[in-house]
Amino acid sequence: MYRESSEVTVSGVPLYQQVKQAVLAALAEGEWKQGEALPSEKVLSNRFQVSIGTLRKAIDELAADTILVRHQGRGTFVAIHNRNEHFFKFFRVVGKNGIKSYPVMEFVDFTRRKANAEEKEKLQLVDTVDVYEFAARQTLDGNKALVEWICLPAALFPDLSLERLRSRKSTLYNFYQSDFGINVIDVDERVRVGTAERSAEWLALQPESPVLQIRRIAFSYNTQPVEWRISVLNTENYEYLGKESV
Amino acid sequence: MYRESSEVTVSGVPLYQQVKQAVLAALAEGEWKQGEALPSEKVLSNRFQVSIGTLRKAIDELAADTILVRHQGRGTFVAIHNRNEHFFKFFRVVGKNGIKSYPVMEFVDFTRRKANAEEKEKLQLVDTVDVYEFAARQTLDGNKALVEWICLPAALFPDLSLERLRSRKSTLYNFYQSDFGINVIDVDERVRVGTAERSAEWLALQPESPVLQIRRIAFSYNTQPVEWRISVLNTENYEYLGKESV
DNA sequence: AAGTGGTCTAGACCACTAC
DNA sequence: TAGTGGTCTAGACCACTTA
Numbered sequence: 464m465y466r467e468s469s470e471v472t473v474s475g476v477p478l479y480q481q482v483k484q485a486v487l488a489a490l491a492e493g494e495w496k497q498g499e500a501l502p503s504e505k506v507l508s509n510r511f512q513v514s515i516g517t518l519r520k521a522i523d524e525l526a527a528d529t530i531l532v533r534h535q536g537r538g539t540f541v542a543i544h545n546r547n548e549h550f551f552k553f554f555r556v557v558g559k560n561g562i563k564s565y566p567v568m569e570f571v572d573f574t575r576r577k578a579n580a581e582e583k584e585k586l587q588l589v590d591t592v593d594v595y596e597f598a599a600r601q602t603l604d605g606n607k608a609l610v611e612w613i614c615l616p617a618a619l620f621p622d623l624s625l626e627r628l629r630s631r632k633s634t635l636y637n638f639y640q641s642d643f644g645i646n647v648i649d650v651d652e653r654v655r656v657g658t659a660e661r662s663a664e665w666l667a668l669q670p671e672s673p674v675l676q677i678r679r680i681a682f683s684y685n686t687q688p689v690e691w692r693i694s695v696l697n698t699e700n701y702e703y704l705g706k707e708s709v
Numbered sequence: 710m711y712r713e714s715s716e717v718t719v720s721g722v723p724l725y726q727q728v729k730q731a732v733l734a735a736l737a738e739g740e741w742k743q744g745e746a747l748p749s750e751k752v753l754s755n756r757f758q759v760s761i762g763t764l765r766k767a768i769d770e771l772a773a774d775t776i777l778v779r780h781q782g783r784g785t786f787v788a789i790h791n792r793n794e795h796f797f798k799f800f801r802v803v804g805k806n807g808i809k810s811y812p813v814m815e816f817v818d819f820t821r822r823k824a825n826a827e828e829k830e831k832l833q834l835v836d837t838v839d840v841y842e843f844a845a846r847q848t849l850d851g852n853k854a855l856v857e858w859i860c861l862p863a864a865l866f867p868d869l870s871l872e873r874l875r876s877r878k879s880t881l882y883n884f885y886q887s888d889f890g891i892n893v894i895d896v897d898e899r900v901r902v903g904t905a906e907r908s909a910e911w912l913a914l915q916p917e918s919p920v921l922q923i924r925r926i927a928f929s930y931n932t933q934p935v936e937w938r939i940s941v942l943n944t945e946n947y948e949y950l951g952k953e954s955v
Numbered sequence: 956a957a958g959t960g961g962t963c964t965a966g967a968c969c970a971c972t973a974c
Numbered sequence: 975t976a977g978t979g980g981t982c983t984a985g986a987c988c989a990c991t992t993a
Binding site: 652656 | 762896900948
Binding site: 749750751765768779780781782783784785 | 958959960961
């Protein structure tokens with residue numbers, strides 16, 4: 464920035480990319496905090512000595528990356544996406560009418576024990592170490608439609624307890640992040656038909672009733688598995704959203 | 710397009726969006742085919758009577774949608790989605806061992822009849838028009854694991870016949886494209902538990918046996934629905950791949 | 956050398972928001 | 975009414991591809 468017009472050619476990096484990096488650097492330094500407004504486009508274009516168009520292209524990309532949010536007539540703000548909606552994107556259960564509703568969770572059956580063979584495989588555990596397991600019973604629109612059996616490596620979640628799960632704020636994955644520094648950034652999900660079994664009572668089904676079984680591995684950075692869960696869905700009123708068209 | 714400068718304000722739709730829709734319309738009409746080059750930006754901006762910058766913004770979005778591909782110094786091309794691997798990406802059935810194997814298809818039960826209520830809804834048909842329906846029995850690694858019941862609007866697939874289906878080369882979606890000019894670019898899929906019923910015999914199950922039911926709408930440009938299919942999967946040896954981690 | 960897309964400018968007018 | 979982002983223009987020069 465603050466360059467001669469030739470510097471762009473010399474460095475080989477497009478000006479708008481340099482502007483983007485400069486904005487990211489200012490964000491990293493804490494010049495503007497989450498939720499705060501940035502200076503106007505005119506002020507920023509003057510500060511970085513680029514045209515409005517170039518400044519806008521940089522901001523466009525930051526908005527596309529959901530780092531900034533723009534509101535016509537109000538200004539450009541630092542996005543707040545440490546909260547629910549960001550992690551909610553992994554929730555792929557939808558009503559047959561197409562409506563995605565927010566689940567109410569209730570945690571039960573909390574245990575700590577040795578990992579079994581499948582858990583060792585899915586979580587890539589080398590030795591037979593401890594895991595936490597618990598059930599998250601979920602109610603959607605008042606319907607008891609979903610139970611998730613969640614298995615976590617004890618080493619990654621020190622001193623996890625049922626009380627901490629129940630007293631958490633916001634989503635489960637947000638809780639992983641705020642209390643254990645674990646960021647879930649991707650999941651692998653496979654779906655098959657199963658039987659209700661230990662989930663039957665909550666779902667008001669027979670143990671041998673067919674249900675949708677969604678088997679998920681959640682990954683942190685470097686595709687390290689941090690959670691293994693089996694979700695059991697009664698598809699009488701709900702469906703699994705395999706792929707949503709754009 | 711070919712508008713007075715005031716028309717943009719009147720319609721309320723941004724010019725570049727109008728340009729984008731006009732390009733999509735030309736694509737849908739087959740003005741430029743897959744792999745072909747579009748006219749240069751200068752020619753297009755002149756044709757649509759917009760500035761280069763506005764034209765570029767429209768093309769930018771189409772490139773982001775992977776409908777067009779731009780090559781600096783060469784031109785802008787209609788993205789080639791006709792290779793098998795591209796259509797194969799919509800095939801989300803995978804062995805429990807994680808291996809994705811190529812299906813062998815066999816077409817049966819070909820009929821032409823009036824659309825029923827659900828077909829009308831899914832295919833966005835306004836009147837009660839004709840549809841073709843047929844079953845694609847699929848064998849994976851020698852296992853009869855999957856039957857797909859496919860429903861197509863007759864108007865979009867003139868003179869479709871069982872013989873043409875059977876004598877096609879490559880994938881079904883490639884056949885839609887080469888023989889009917891229909892490009893499937895996106896799908897919406899929802900999954901529930903169902904019963905085998907009319908698919909039972911082929912899957913070697915009882916009619917009341919639980920199976921995975923995958924309900925797909927396939928879309929062409931402008932999110933026009935062009936195919937409605939219900940896939941019936943025996944999940945004894947196979948699973949539905951909901952989300953694959955990157 | 957000619958033609959393409961990639962970047963960039965220096966404005967303009969508009970719709971929307973806040974005061 | 976003033977300030978913001980959203981859209982749009984009519985050029986310019988650049989890097990890259992092809993011939």
